Amino acid sequence: MNLKELAQHLNLSPTTVSRALNGYPEVKETTRRRVEEAAREFNYMPNAWAKGLATGRSMSIGHVMPTSKMHEMVNPVFGDFITGASETYVKEGYDLKLTPVDDGDEAQRYRALRTRGNVDGFIVHGPHLTDGRIALLREIGLPFVVHGRASNMPADYPWIDMNNRRAFERATALLIELGHRRIALVNGLEHMDFAHRRREGFLAALASHGLVPDPALMRGGEMTERLGYRAAADMLDGTSPPTAFLVSSMVTAIGVRRALHERGLELGRDVSVIIHDDDLGYLRNGDDVPIFTATRASVREAGRRAAEMLLRMIRDPACAPLQSLMEAELILGRSTGPAPR
Template identity: 40%
Template sequence: MNLKQLSQMLQLSQTTVSRALNGYPEVNEDTRRRVADAAKRHGYRPNPSARRLATGKTGMIGYVMPTGATVDIDPHFVEFLSGLGDFARSHELDLVLSPTAADEEETTYRRIVANKQVDAVYVSSPCPADKRLTLLDQLHIPYIVHGRSEGLDFAYPFLDIDNEGAFHEAARLLIQLGHNRIALVNGEDWKTFAIHRERGVRKALNAGGLALPDHRLISNAMTDENGYRATRRLFEQDDKPTAIICSSLFMTLGVMRALRDLNLAVPADVSVIAHDDVFPWLKPENFSVPLTTTRSSIRAAGARVAERLVARLSELEDGARGEVWPVDLVVRGSIAGAPPGA
């Protein structure tokens, strides 16, 4: 079925049908839904070249992906991409990955915008005063940031979780259980999410008259091996922690392995709280001791970023709105009161 046949069947003009399928805001929601349902039912697919000529849009969302020997593909990214891809597919959008060397990101952004390769982009793992956001603001391409930056002199659209609040509540719960030697095994300290998580832990400790000394804060890429090494370092100290807050389930795999090698029991000797991005293949309740977690779905975040990008392309959203999701604290068997005499 072509556009003309679809419009005749619906008794609508070809212009109205085309605008409904391409998300133009002047088409009311009932008409948009009626056209979309009919197109799906009869197998209508717009010709990509014709749609680009008619609308000036490619139907593609872009992501500039740093690659190279020093860059690991993060499982968090894969799960996020699954959520984004599911939503994009349902709205007939494609995702374009543009690999680039870490020091050539700016050149790659300029190229894909100049060549009109994509309609919009999303940015992940922002850092303070992130130069990518300054560039995208200057290039005037629709974008959404997954996470937040700090220290910029302009507002920008973003979706983030309340990292500071989540880790504040985790630390506060441990303090209520009598722990006064709490360690934080965090992500890389140049990323804003890790800064916010450290800030949340420090605020809770300060409110309880406690501190987070340098030797009980370890920041690194969130891998199993780094979690293991961090835990071994923590227990080389004289004032060993009685509780660990960990920024990732993947790091927590290493944390639990190290504690087992040190013959330390969870939670009798050490309490553990981890952050859980909700992975279908790695569940906190399936650890040897079910893990207490701060919990938020990264797949749902991916879908929401795609939804907001579609809204921006359809002119249903504009401006620089920030969106911060609350984080659940799910208590399981990995925490208990501080050991006697600790």
Template identity: 30%
Template sequence: MVTIKDVAEKAGVSPSTVSRVIADSPRISEETKQRVRSAMKELGYHPNAIAQSLVNRVTRTIGIVMPRSAEHVFLNPFFPEALRGISKYAHDEGYCLLLTTGNTEKEQMESLKSIVYGGRVDGLILMYSKVEDKILGKLLELNIPFSMIGRPYSCEDINYVDNDNEKAAYEATNYLIKKGHKRIGIINGSLSFVVSLDRYRGYKRALVENNINLDESLLTSSDFVQQGGYDCMNLLLSNQNPPSAVLVTDDLMAFGAIRAAREKGLKVPNDVSILSFNNIPLSEHATPPLSSIDINVYKLGYEAAKILIDEIQGRSAEKQNIIVETKLIARKTVVNKK
């Protein structure tokens, strides 16, 4: 096994200098750092991460806090894609990821305390934003660096990355109205999530500005899963005056909505148009291809990792709020009713 002494001998420096290079000490010149790193690479030497963390009190690990257990979360492609963005930036900066788990809020809290109190992470990324979230309250109490994917419900000074979800839903609803739709339903995610509240506000504002009455019988919400979209669509289609178009706030839910419409003998988009959110890769391969709002999930994850590591590394003294642009991708699930 290659040791730190072997690297020192190869680079022509002392073992303590090698240790300082590994810790990226500013006291060591760039020329020496390059010489030591070349020796490490040539000899195949990998620093002991556990020993480093004990000495430097850093783990170079980021904790990921999911909205519920990974078993259920990964059913929705949003989370793997966001994690892909996080892992890209984290890898480039030499950080590993650690996922917390928990089926209930209590289990989530226990998992969070375990990794923070155990000194297993340098910071955390909260993958969601909920109304009155106890997990967020605990993160603020722990005073550990963290960032969020999603706008915080309250106005604390917090690192977060999000889309302008109210604006995106407003523009999506206006798009349906311009296509001639007057009776527009909504299949929303759980209203305990801030993203669902923001998208509802955008939907409502577009209707009001176009002098279209808000019909509460066309407002539905459920979990961000295919079954949720299926159940909500069945509810909308059982209405005495069903909608001609439906805004769905998640592609996976939209797939369930399309299935429900087909089972009732209806055609998408001829009988009911559907416009969705997230633009996951499967959207363009659906039958028919799904019109969807591209929220750039990968970038949401990438930027969440960036602002967190900026704080951990001391590169940013101020909290950062980043808004990622959205884009409507028109495919084949919306028909012109004019």
């Protein structure tokens, strides 16, 4: 049975049937239930092309990736987010449109996608402290959700984020409670909002315990294994090495562990390490007992929620900008212990 036949059976227009199945708020609840029951009875599954004809939508969501961020596409964090978002898209009959673009052409590509009607909305990745894409997308007029926040922008736009400041404040406090006073931070690129908030949480915990931060123990950069290895090697070979590391990524923490191993140091006994983002589909943090103590927030779940928020705003353009703040869970693993004497 196709859409037209289902509509004839219900004595409704194809547009009404399509809108009922896609959750449009203007459809009466009794009509929606009637349509959904008939769709189940006749095993009707609308395809994206038919839904697009009936609703005037492309049934696609845009993810625009500047070439300077192309490394993120092979990062397991990005992969988990896209997987979660795609699960929602498939369930709702949408496709994902991933578009690489030169940095200087990013605004032009957003406008072109809008003009051509290629997408119904956007998810924005990796916001900076001040991010011009937010004002651009407001001007373009298509719904969007930012994965993260831009601290220097007015907060009246749609976003989903993890409470980075709170997570790193709690992690730093745990290390201090274990007796550590020389704590190193190996962070992401600090013009990125998430990394800025993580540093703020780290510094807040030090200040609340009367500790003065040491700039020599704070590094930021692309969250690669190499960053972790080089930062840890440099700090451990210094005159006053850290007894603990707070690391923004499991990938980076693998580099820290390599530096420890080369120096004959045992993880959790000689040097403690806490990481973030350990709940990844293809990079697990051990089995029954985690290798690393971690601040855990599911990136895959963030992708699902971001997609759900965006599709809701597409269905109901009058709804207020949706916002969601996820909290990280502190998971104890084998990588932390009391500070060595």
